[in-house]
């Protein structure tokens with residue numbers, strides 16, 4: 001199993017309902033995927049499978065060449081970087097931005113110790129610099145704006161040098177400036193040949209960073225289409241996915257979508 005992710009016929013059933021239903025999907029090295037779909041479609045469930053925090057009811061999940069169920073997830077998890085609001089909720093509000101990123105190198109959400117490796121501190125500073133957080137290194141995490149918090153989390157997710165980076169709605173709750181800033185930074189990361197494979201969940205095509213290569217469209221737990229962004233992200237496919245007539249447009253390396261006026 002050489003793929004970064006390989007889901008074969010995967011279903012997750014809770015209370016008699018399939019949250020994801022017979023999903024087959026693979027992510028190869030170097031690919032940058034967007035998972036797009038309406039509320040409740042199963043996007044976060046897919047990310048939870050990909051991060052090894054959820055096991056399928058049926059089907060097989062391969063992550064970084066290992067089969068879920070046949071590998072110690074505690075060996076696997078350090079190889080996966082994740083940024084989500086659920087994870088952000090577990091971070092200490094009292095730690096500084098630098099501490100928040102640095103503790104990731106030690107597999108902790110809290111617990112500042114006096115002695116950290118100088119190399120780790122340099123890395124944490126470099127990631128924060130790349131995400132435009134240089135001026136806020138000593139600010140307490142709890143005092144950050146939503147956009148600053150998201151950028152700190154992404155720096156934190158990169159800290160363990162992951163082979164797979166999972167981003168759950170990184171632009172949710174950001175104002176226009178914050179969104180555009182984050183989209184540009186994610187675009188730069190996506191185009192970095194040394195960056196890990198990436199999977200980003202979003203509700204909005206406007207949030208797709210330049211350089212993302214593939215899209216998976218999901219609705220009611222079923223994959224409607226998955227493949228290269230230029231072929232999958234059409235008006236017809238997106239309309240089907242969100243259940244209303246939509247017009248998708250590509251302008252350069254960005255996307256927009258609009259509902260058709262009511263007749």
Ligand SMILES: Nc1ncnc2c1ncn2[C@@H]1O[C@H](COP(=O)(O)OP(=O)(O)OP(=O)(O)O)[C@@H](O)[C@H]1O
Nearest residue numbers: 014015019037038039040041042043044045046203
């Ligand atoms: N443990 C659970 N038991 C029962 N239903 C669940 C459970 N976890 C999630 N669900 C349901 O599964 C469906 C898919 O949830 P999921 O969070 O994957 O959707 P999503 O596409 O990420 O949605 P959103 O865009 O609203 O965040 C939702 O209808 C949700 O209510």
